[in-house]
Amino acid sequence: MTSPTRPPSMNDVARAVGVSYQTVSRVLNEPHLVKESTREKVEQAIRELGYRPNSVARALKTARTDLIGVIAPITGHFGPTKAVCALERAAREAGKAVVLVQVDPEVAGAPEDAWERLLRYGVDGAVVVSPCLSFVRALRPPVHMMPIAVAGGEGGDWPAYATDQRGAAYELVEHLVAHGAKRVAHVAGPLGWWDARERERGWREALADAGLPEGCLLRGDWSAENGEEAGKRLLAGEEFDAVFVANDQMALGVIRALADGGVSVPGDVLVAGFDDIPAAGVTVPRLTTAGQNFNAVADACIAAVSEGAASSPGLELLPAELIFRESSVGK
Amino acid sequence: MTSPTRPPSMNDVARAVGVSYQTVSRVLNEPHLVKESTREKVEQAIRELGYRPNSVARALKTARTDLIGVIAPITGHFGPTKAVCALERAAREAGKAVVLVQVDPEVAGAPEDAWERLLRYGVDGAVVVSPCLSFVRALRPPVHMMPIAVAGGEGGDWPAYATDQRGAAYELVEHLVAHGAKRVAHVAGPLGWWDARERERGWREALADAGLPEGCLLRGDWSAENGEEAGKRLLAGEEFDAVFVANDQMALGVIRALADGGVSVPGDVLVAGFDDIPAAGVTVPRLTTAGQNFNAVADACIAAVSEGAASSPGLELLPAELIFRESSVGK
DNA sequence: AGTGAAAATGTAAACGTTCACATTCGGGAC
DNA sequence: GTCCCGAATGTGAACGTTTACATTTTCACT
Numbered sequence: 001m002t003s004p005t006r007p008p009s010m011n012d013v014a015r016a017v018g019v020s021y022q023t024v025s026r027v028l029n030e031p032h033l034v035k036e037s038t039r040e041k042v043e044q045a046i047r048e049l050g051y052r053p054n055s056v057a058r059a060l061k062t063a064r065t066d067l068i069g070v071i072a073p074i075t076g077h078f079g080p081t082k083a084v085c086a087l088e089r090a091a092r093e094a095g096k097a098v099v100l101v102q103v104d105p106e107v108a109g110a111p112e113d114a115w116e117r118l119l120r121y122g123v124d125g126a127v128v129v130s131p132c133l134s135f136v137r138a139l140r141p142p143v144h145m146m147p148i149a150v151a152g153g154e155g156g157d158w159p160a161y162a163t164d165q166r167g168a169a170y171e172l173v174e175h176l177v178a179h180g181a182k183r184v185a186h187v188a189g190p191l192g193w194w195d196a197r198e199r200e201r202g203w204r205e206a207l208a209d210a211g212l213p214e215g216c217l218l219r220g221d222w223s224a225e226n227g228e229e230a231g232k233r234l235l236a237g238e239e240f241d242a243v244f245v246a247n248d249q250m251a252l253g254v255i256r257a258l259a260d261g262g263v264s265v266p267g268d269v270l271v272a273g274f275d276d277i278p279a280a281g282v283t284v285p286r287l288t289t290a291g292q293n294f295n296a297v298a299d300a301c302i303a304a305v306s307e308g309a310a311s312s313p314g315l316e317l318l319p320a321e322l323i324f325r326e327s328s329v330g331k
Numbered sequence: 332m333t334s335p336t337r338p339p340s341m342n343d344v345a346r347a348v349g350v351s352y353q354t355v356s357r358v359l360n361e362p363h364l365v366k367e368s369t370r371e372k373v374e375q376a377i378r379e380l381g382y383r384p385n386s387v388a389r390a391l392k393t394a395r396t397d398l399i400g401v402i403a404p405i406t407g408h409f410g411p412t413k414a415v416c417a418l419e420r421a422a423r424e425a426g427k428a429v430v431l432v433q434v435d436p437e438v439a440g441a442p443e444d445a446w447e448r449l450l451r452y453g454v455d456g457a458v459v460v461s462p463c464l465s466f467v468r469a470l471r472p473p474v475h476m477m478p479i480a481v482a483g484g485e486g487g488d489w490p491a492y493a494t495d496q497r498g499a500a501y502e503l504v505e506h507l508v509a510h511g512a513k514r515v516a517h518v519a520g521p522l523g524w525w526d527a528r529e530r531e532r533g534w535r536e537a538l539a540d541a542g543l544p545e546g547c548l549l550r551g552d553w554s555a556e557n558g559e560e561a562g563k564r565l566l567a568g569e570e571f572d573a574v575f576v577a578n579d580q581m582a583l584g585v586i587r588a589l590a591d592g593g594v595s596v597p598g599d600v601l602v603a604g605f606d607d608i609p610a611a612g613v614t615v616p617r618l619t620t621a622g623q624n625f626n627a628v629a630d631a632c633i634a635a636v637s638e639g640a641a642s643s644p645g646l647e648l649l650p651a652e653l654i655f656r657e658s659s660v661g662k
Numbered sequence: 663a664g665t666g667a668a669a670a671t672g673t674a675a676a677c678g679t680t681c682a683c684a685t686t687c688g689g690g691a692c
Numbered sequence: 693g694t695c696c697c698g699a700a701t702g703t704g705a706a707c708g709t710t711t712a713c714a715t716t717t718t719c720a721c722t
Contacts, residue, residue, distance in 0.1 A: 006394070022702060035699085052447075054453065055452055056677090056678080057391050057678035060677090060679070060680095061679050062679085084431075085433065088432070089405065098431050099430055101419070121428055224609055249610045255615070256613040279555045281556055282555040282586075282587040340709085351673080352708085352709085356709075356710070357671085366670060366671090388677090388709035389708080389710075390709090391709070391710095392676075392708085392710045
């Protein structure tokens with residue numbers, strides 16, 4: 001029964017019922033235009049033959065594939081990964097499917113190549129998950145034929161939606177200060193990442209507004225090991241009583257280094273992270289952090305690239321959720 | 332300049348050069364059949380017009396889209412997410428793109444719906460990321476028209492590739508025993524997950540082969556909070572000197588609960604997790620765990636669903652990587 | 663200069679839809 | 693019975709490729 005025959009087409013259904021292919025098409029697209037009795041016959045034939053509309057043929061005629069391209073950095077980091085999952089959900093709920101293309105920002109030409117491939121597959125629009133600034137800039141002009149939105153970063157000429165990471169960082173630092181911190185250091189994310197820049201900005205502004213001196217800044221690469229390294233460097237030379245770390249993994253590394261150095265968190269030093277990774281609620285100590293609203297960002301992006309969307313080129317910020325836990329509440 | 336005109340087609344290129352559309356087609360598909368001089372002219376016209384082959388039209392004729400469907404549970408857990416990323420990479424390297432469809436295993440009819448959508452989009456094949464056994468079973472017969480592979484689980488009638496989680500679990504427990512453990516408890520993953528079952532099996536077999544009595548088994552849901560809960564339950568009643576936890580997040584929860592109960596890891600109790608989440612190397616204590624080989628699994632799956640693959644319905648296991656850290660080495 | 667085969671190019675049809683029409687059907691008003 | 697109008701259905705062409713085959717050109721060899 002594993003017949004190598006091609007799947008049934010509209011014509012096959014039409015022939016089975018004794019109507020024209022156009023009637024079958026109408027049953028699918030404008031059922032109200034076809035008489036009840038014939039419609040039922042057609043629907044039954046569809047079921048019996050196991051007919052499925054061929055969306056490739058449909059796409060050829062209508063120039064719409066109902067596919068949305070998602071370009072994401074291949075880093076494997078928490079944020080981009082979550083964003084991709086949220087985008088798929090949003091697209092699915094909007095009746096579309098997602099073509100995923102990951103890009104290694106380190107490889108020359110990779111972003112251009114990603115666009116090339118999406119254009120070829122005929123996606124109706126694209127969402128760039130762009131925590132790296134260079135990403136958006138690698139877009140080439142011919143892309144103007146399809147709507148584009150940017151998730152989690154600045155969009156240049158395209159509409160962009162992101163969590164208000166600066167705001168969340170600001171509030172986290174404010175919180176640290178409210179709990180007695182006078183010298184708040186910062187372990188930042190790598191240069192070139194929008195997320196890193198915003199979180200750093202929030203830290204800086206919060207300190208300024210609190211009338212505190214600027215704290216020590218160390219630059220990390222998001223990795224836990226790198227956070228531990230930063231923690232050691234802090235211990236070696238800096239004066240500080242709190243650390244705002246740009247993501248949870250590095251924060252755990254910092255805490256580890258402090259613990260090894262005999263410094264207690266939150267007893268001696270307060271710590272806050274960012275991302276709310278799944279383990280953040282059970283570590284020793286439990287980690288104060290902020291969670292992004294990936295679903296809201298994704299919904300906005302999908303809406304922006306759907307047909308008939310009036311997309312203005314600005315950046316729209318959505319609030320983060322602050323989560324206060326042991327690591328920042330003082331002893 | 333934002334002309335709403337349709338993108339150039341082969342015909343446009345042909346006309347620009349003064350050849351027939353077929354010559355343009357040949358330049359793209361069988362360049363050796365066309366004279367050097369005309370080929371260059373055509374290639375230049377392609378560049379100047381910004382022509383891109385329309386793969387929708389090509390797909391209609393050839394019945395191949397170069398798209399591969401990936402069905403994954405929407406859980407957001409570590410394993411499935413990593414698997415999806417690895418599959419995208421493998422597909423990309425094989426010249427294909429990935430259509431991602433996430434499924435909520437809890438929603439009735441969701442798996443069937445996912446298939447329906449993939450079939451509609453005309454994917455050439457599909458890979459099911461199937462940590463849940465029910466997933467694979469929800470496949471319906473009409474799917475026989477396209478090649479299918481299963482990543483990270485049993486495949487039923489389809490070829491399946493997965494990390495040897497039972498083996499890794501076995502070795503982890505063996506390691507715990509080698510470091511003095513006599514009563515190894517297990518915090519398992521939820522029923523219905525292949526990963527959970529395999530890890531549990533490895534634990535059970537290792538204990539049996541070591542001549543040790545069966546340990547206490549608690550069932551969790553993969554979440555860190557649930558792990559903490561399990562840790563409390565262990566403390567409340569069980570006798571144990573080591574815990575093998577089915578994933579790292581729950582393991583951290585267990586460790587947290589033990590710490591709160593005044594039990595030191597690894598001083599009093601040894602702990603091993605599974606997954607090697609990014610933070611596992613810096614927690615207090617650093618976590619002994621096992622990392623899956625997602626890339627190898629993905630490569631195998633993509634190869635299996637590519638044309639001309641002789642796919643036998645078995646399950647092929649690939650080795651995991653064991654990572655021994657503080658949490659299991661004794662004091 | 664003429665032949666023939668190989669190289670280069672062209673034409674027709676098809677893939678499975680949808681769009682824009684054209685045609686037929688049914689039945690109430692005259 | 694005829695006419696007309698809306699409802700129901702049918703026909704032809706097009707979307708941009710590829711496949712299969714037909715035709716023209718090129719050129720080495722006689």
